[in-house]
Amino acid sequence: MTNNNSNQKQDNLLNIAKNVLPGGTLGNPAPKNLVIDKGLGSHIWDIAGNEYIDYLLGSGPMLLGHSNPEIVEAVKSQVEKGSTFFALNENAILLADEIVKAVPCADQVRFVSSGTEATFFALRAVRAFRKRDKILKFEGGYHGMHDYANMSLAPKKLIDLPKGLPDSPGIPESVIDEVLVAPFNDLEFTTQLIEKHHDGLAGVIVEPLQRVIQPIDGFLQGLRDITKHYDIPLIFDEIVTGFRLAYGGGQEYYGITPDLATYGKVIAGGHPLAAIAGKEYIMNHFNPNVVSPENAIMQVGTLSGNPVAAAAGLASLEILKEPNFYKDLFNKGERLQKALEDTFNELKPETPVKVPGEPPCFDLYFCDSEIINYRSTFNADKIKLLKFNSLLLERGIFKGDSKYYISSTLTENDIAQTINAFHEAVELLDK
Numbered sequence: 001m002t003n004n005n006s007n008q009k010q011d012n013l014l015n016i017a018k019n020v021l022p023g024g025t026l027g028n029p030a031p032k033n034l035v036i037d038k039g040l041g042s043h044i045w046d047i048a049g050n051e052y053i054d055y056l057l058g059s060g061p062m063l064l065g066h067s068n069p070e071i072v073e074a075v076k077s078q079v080e081k082g083s084t085f086f087a088l089n090e091n092a093i094l095l096a097d098e099i100v101k102a103v104p105c106a107d108q109v110r111f112v113s114s115g116t117e118a119t120f121f122a123l124r125a126v127r128a129f130r131k132r133d134k135i136l137k138f139e140g141g142y143h144g145m146h147d148y149a150n151m152s153l154a155p156k157k158l159i160d161l162p163k164g165l166p167d168s169p170g171i172p173e174s175v176i177d178e179v180l181v182a183p184f185n186d187l188e189f190t191t192q193l194i195e196k197h198h199d200g201l202a203g204v205i206v207e208p209l210q211r212v213i214q215p216i217d218g219f220l221q222g223l224r225d226i227t228k229h230y231d232i233p234l235i236f237d238e239i240v241t242g243f244r245l246a247y248g249g250g251q252e253y254y255g256i257t258p259d260l261a262t263y264g265k266v267i268a269g270g271h272p273l274a275a276i277a278g279k280e281y282i283m284n285h286f287n288p289n290v291v292s293p294e295n296a297i298m299q300v301g302t303l304s305g306n307p308v309a310a311a312a313g314l315a316s317l318e319i320l321k322e323p324n325f326y327k328d329l330f331n332k333g334e335r336l337q338k339a340l341e342d343t344f345n346e347l348k349p350e351t352p353v354k355v356p357g358e359p360p361c362f363d364l365y366f367c368d369s370e371i372i373n374y375r376s377t378f379n380a381d382k383i384k385l386l387k388f389n390s391l392l393l394e395r396g397i398f399k400g401d402s403k404y405y406i407s408s409t410l411t412e413n414d415i416a417q418t419i420n421a422f423h424e425a426v427e428l429l430d431k
């Protein structure tokens, strides 16, 4: 795989991008200075013709690889019938029905267009249900880009919790008081916090797998028990884990059922659609015919449940139901996750590394502390990671700043090439 082609068209586009897009980017941490032209299966190509094995997967949606023929066909046949109607349509109804069948907590589904919207409206729903304002989230937990989600997502300094830090300018001061922040996997801290603030809390939101950090034994169960005890809704943000860790997502995989969950990425096969799914007693707040008008939340979106994205989602879910889908996916991920760690242990035993995560989604940290929450990743060597990622990119391995997302379309050849690239990059890392 050669990755040193450049060409005039790509350079011209990058120049235009520098002028018309802030920072010359779409705002995401994807590899810079290349423009993606196309994707097929586990591979993508830039405009200059360089080919990459894709571990970014569009930040996760492309679990089934790019241009999957069944998804393309489903999308094409819907586009020919019309793209959006702002009205009930068959695909949206059937996709909601499939989510309800798959997801333990889901009695009903409300569609939106992005994960950010899904978590924002999940929080609004639990506020309407509880008639309280405060939210508890976990330091380092990612729930999109709205004001409440951007409290202590990636704080640049560590302050005494439960006070959170806004991740961005433009977040009103008042939001700081509405969000309590706890360390992931610290059940004692979280329990005490809930005991102290239960009367003001609207809900608790957590990624069951926080980025790539696994919940330690008993953490999610303890969180479920204490929230249930005080009747505080527990929201699982399953935008990454949904239909990726298992067909029923993180709640099936870890065996804990929340009250509400948010979905995106995989359920729309690469199209803009996301969802809030949950127990009827909370979902009723989206229904003015059930709760009184003053208790019904306002939530409308131009593209919510649009039939093209829903067609892609339905076609994706059909494939995920094939026997052995998750067994094969986990097998591929496990081999790469292990190979990454083994390569460092064999070639650079003096370099401390950790490779936390679950096989469909894991990452590398240059640190020697056990990774249980945001603070244990805080002092990891990020410069070294950037260098390692850029050595991989030169060797045809495309990934973001964080996470390896594994696609079901990875071939034996892809796996062998990736392991070979790990070896070369590890050898060159300190040179």
Ligand SMILES: Cc1ncc(COP(=O)(O)O)c(C=O)c1O
Binding pocket: 059, 114, 115, 116, 117, 119, 142, 143, 144, 145, 207, 237, 238, 239, 240, 264, 265, 274
């Ligand atoms: C766990 C989680 N929640 C929410 C979001 C936000 O989704 P979106 O980027 O579609 O707004 C993301 C996006 O990566 C995510 O990983």
